[in-house]
Amino acid sequence: MKRLAVLLLELCLVAIAVFAADWLQGVVDVIPKWLIRLPEVSYDAGDFWTVMQYFVAVHAVVLGLGQLFLGAWQPMDARRTVNELFLLAVAFAVAALLVFVTTTVAFDPQFVVGILLVNLVVFTLFYFAQQLPAVGVWRSLIAFLGALLRRVFSLPGVLAMVLAVSPGILAKLFVSNRDVANVITQIRIQLSTQEQGEWTVENAVGGLKFHQPILVQFPPGVTDEMFVLERQGRLLRVPWKAQGEPRLVLDISAKVGEVEVENGALGFAVHPEFGRAESTNQGYAFLYYTSVLGGEQVNYLSRFDLSAGDPAVVAASETVLMEIDRVDDGFHNGGSVEFGPDGFLYLALGEMSDKRSHQAIDQRLSGGVLRIDVDRRGGDVSHPIVNRPDNAETDHYFIPNDNPFVGMDGALEEFFAIGLRNPFRISFDTENGRLWTGEVGSTVWEEVNLITRGGNYQFPFVEGREATGKSKPSALIGKEMAPIYTYRHTAYERAVIGGIVYRGDRYPQFRGKYLFGDNYSGNIYALQADGEPVESVDLVGKANQYAQRGITSFAETPDGEILLTTLGSASGSQGEIVRLVPKDQATIAADPVQVVEEPVGLAEAQSLYSANCSRCHGTGGRGDGPDSKQLGVSVPDFSSAEFQASRSDADLYAVIERGGSARGLSAMMPPWGLALSDAEIHALVGLIRAQAENTVAR
Numbered sequence: 001m002k003r004l005a006v007l008l009l010e011l012c013l014v015a016i017a018v019f020a021a022d023w024l025q026g027v028v029d030v031i032p033k034w035l036i037r038l039p040e041v042s043y044d045a046g047d048f049w050t051v052m053q054y055f056v057a058v059h060a061v062v063l064g065l066g067q068l069f070l071g072a073w074q075p076m077d078a079r080r081t082v083n084e085l086f087l088l089a090v091a092f093a094v095a096a097l098l099v100f101v102t103t104t105v106a107f108d109p110q111f112v113v114g115i116l117l118v119n120l121v122v123f124t125l126f127y128f129a130q131q132l133p134a135v136g137v138w139r140s141l142i143a144f145l146g147a148l149l150r151r152v153f154s155l156p157g158v159l160a161m162v163l164a165v166s167p168g169i170l171a172k173l174f175v176s177n178r179d180v181a182n183v184i185t186q187i188r189i190q191l192s193t194q195e196q197g198e199w200t201v202e203n204a205v206g207g208l209k210f211h212q213p214i215l216v217q218f219p220p221g222v223t224d225e226m227f228v229l230e231r232q233g234r235l236l237r238v239p240w241k242a243q244g245e246p247r248l249v250l251d252i253s254a255k256v257g258e259v260e261v262e263n264g265a266l267g268f269a270v271h272p273e274f275g276r277a278e279s280t281n282q283g284y285a286f287l288y289y290t291s292v293l294g295g296e297q298v299n300y301l302s303r304f305d306l307s308a309g310d311p312a313v314v315a316a317s318e319t320v321l322m323e324i325d326r327v328d329d330g331f332h333n334g335g336s337v338e339f340g341p342d343g344f345l346y347l348a349l350g351e352m353s354d355k356r357s358h359q360a361i362d363q364r365l366s367g368g369v370l371r372i373d374v375d376r377r378g379g380d381v382s383h384p385i386v387n388r389p390d391n392a393e394t395d396h397y398f399i400p401n402d403n404p405f406v407g408m409d410g411a412l413e414e415f416f417a418i419g420l421r422n423p424f425r426i427s428f429d430t431e432n433g434r435l436w437t438g439e440v441g442s443t444v445w446e447e448v449n450l451i452t453r454g455g456n457y458q459f460p461f462v463e464g465r466e467a468t469g470k471s472k473p474s475a476l477i478g479k480e481m482a483p484i485y486t487y488r489h490t491a492y493e494r495a496v497i498g499g500i501v502y503r504g505d506r507y508p509q510f511r512g513k514y515l516f517g518d519n520y521s522g523n524i525y526a527l528q529a530d531g532e533p534v535e536s537v538d539l540v541g542k543a544n545q546y547a548q549r550g551i552t553s554f555a556e557t558p559d560g561e562i563l564l565t566t567l568g569s570a571s572g573s574q575g576e577i578v579r580l581v582p583k584d585q586a587t588i589a590a591d592p593v594q595v596v597e598e599p600v601g602l603a604e605a606q607s608l609y610s611a612n613c614s615r616c617h618g619t620g621g622r623g624d625g626p627d628s629k630q631l632g633v634s635v636p637d638f639s640s641a642e643f644q645a646s647r648s649d650a651d652l653y654a655v656i657e658r659g660g661s662a663r664g665l666s667a668m669m670p671p672w673g674l675a676l677s678d679a680e681i682h683a684l685v686g687l688i689r690a691q692a693e694n695t696v697a698r
């Protein structure tokens with residue numbers, strides 16, 4: 001009876017500590033900044049009550065067991081009180097881990113650690129409150145410290161302390177290590193009871209993987225090939241439902257330099273006249289990328305001429321339109337480059353961690369959508385640049401005459417819309433020209449915005465639909481615009497990725513819907529894209545990768561498919577181009593050979609053989625090619641029955657793919673796996689077999 005009463009009292013104290021910690025984290029940094037730099041987290045009342053329930057429940061179990069095995073807590077007993085403090089540490093660790101891993105609350109370490117601190121202080125105070133009047137300061141202090149030391153150097157004490165710091169270590173790993181974050185996020189998503197949607201994704205390009213793909217784009221009029229931009233600064237042409245291998249078009253990775261946080265090659269668009277033989281713009285493509293060399297960051301908007309063909313020549317064709325010096329922290333670059341139906345180029349810029357750019361358009365290019373005329377048409381269409389920014393060199397473009405801030409005193413006339421924090425992806429609705437963006441928010445709200453001429457999207461004084469407490473400028477530039485849709489951060493949902501308004505015929509249920517996602521949770525959503533604000537959206541499905549490896553973009557193919565890119569890890573090529581498919585039509589990841597490649601015919605194999613193999617192996621495969629004498633090893637005679645009988649197709653395949661060393665043979669036989677596709681190697685194996693049959697027939 002007494003134990004139960006004590007336990008109830010203790011649980012009341014724990015509940016009070018949760019309230020106190022909630023208050024405390026608003027007043028001080030419970031975990032000092034110099035110890036760990038934690039991201040700011042904002043939890044709401046629902047999150048608060050979830051934490052309350054978990055903490056009270058776990059404490060009931062842990063402290064209850066304590067009462068059972070150690071007897072009721074008597075505050076005047078130093079040893080028993082110290083034991084109770086250690087039990088509090090254990091209960092804290094268990095509760096914190098459970099909240100962190102199994103719930104979707106916005107997890108604020110400051111708040112949670114505060115609960116433990118308040119608990120420890122309150123329970124200790126109970127001891128002193130009872131002991132001080134009885135035995136005085138010194139004796140109560142000595143008894144307490146003695147009991148504490150004994151417990152600290154005991155096995156249960158050490159175990160309890162290790163357990164107590166484990167949430168901290170996990171939190172540290174979570175913010176500093178992508179792989180850990182990914183695993184935890186995956187567990188969270190598995191354990192969360194949220195619905196999953198009716199759609200799923202599958203690799204759309206025959207199992208090909210990429211190194212951190214950022215976006216895909218089909219050039220105008222092209223249906224069988226797309227551009228793929230990889231984050232480290234590589235641009236590839238990749239066949240779409242057609243035969244062939246990815247081709248490198250441009251590689252600026254040396255200039256992109258260090259790719260960390262939100263850096264890299266972020267935006268890409270080809271000129272609307274791309275590929276038109278009669279146009280001087282036929283080879284032009286525009287790239288927005290960051291360059292971090294020696295710790296200093298510069299962001300570039302550049303034009304490249306892809307018609308040169310050779311990647312090195314393409315790289316040398318760079319013409320810089322904007323060279324933006326920025327704070328070197330890598331965050332909030334924005335990124336999208338898109339041509340509007342008006343033929344002007346739109347560039348979405350983040351606020352680049354620079355307060356000076358907030359709600360100002362007279363000094364710095366950042367925190368908005370820019371609109372420029374790269375064709376420098378002049379006349380009543382556009383005019384040369386009037387005002388230059390403090391943070392950037394600008395050249396090689398004009399300002400459209402109807403830009404909203406043209407003629408405004410001191411304004412950088414490039415601005416089309418302002419007050420944006422980090423509009424990572426923008427896209428035009430191909431049916432009505434409306435410009436959509438997913439705007440990544442700071443600690444509480446994500447936004448989907450419809451960008452209008454002269455719109456002011458209220459950052460930093462409003463986020464979502466909520467005032468942030470930052471002051472609103474007295475003379476507001478542009479017209480205040482609220483988001484179309486906004487959602488609150490949860491533990492695993494916190495970075496919106498703007499998508500596309502679907503206008504294809506393949507999936508009528510998505511026609512006229514804006515499809516977008518969350519990079520972190522992998523959730524894919526749809527909302528009615530008629531321009532009216534919405535309160536809720538449909539969960540369509542989930543991408544295949546989460547956390548920092550998650551969704552980076554959406555695209556619609558000319559044949560009406562919906563593609564997403566997922567980033568994958570920074571260390572390897574695990575990024576993917578996936579298509580959205582109804583769950584019941586998803587196929588199991590198919591063998592690459594069967595999907596992208598049609599079988600290579602004998603004639604084609606013959607020409608591959610002549611080009612690559614005959615100089616050593618001879619035109620008839622007898623091992624008598626012109627180079628065979630200089631190799632120092634004998635080249636086998638493919639036409640001999642003995643050779644044919646002693647090798648399996650797999651043996652031949654292995655040697656062609658990986659070279660002589662694949663089967664302990666001479667390295668004079670080079671590997672071809674990088675130069676030839678699977679289907680081509682298969683065809684060559686067939687050809688080598690045919691060389692024997694010919695001989696027999698002869």
Ligand code: HEC
Nearest residue numbers: 612613616631633635636652655656660665666668669684
């Ligand atoms: C630079 C010369 C050279 C070229 C080019 C070359 N090979 Fe070879 N290849 C060799 C030599 C030498 C061997 C024998 C190695 C040994 O027996 O140690 C060999 C062996 C082989 C074998 C037999 C492996 C075995 O089981 O004994 C196959 C199959 C083969 N090459 C296929 C090809 C094909 C297909 C190509 C063209 C795509 C090609 N080679 C191009 C030099 C060449």
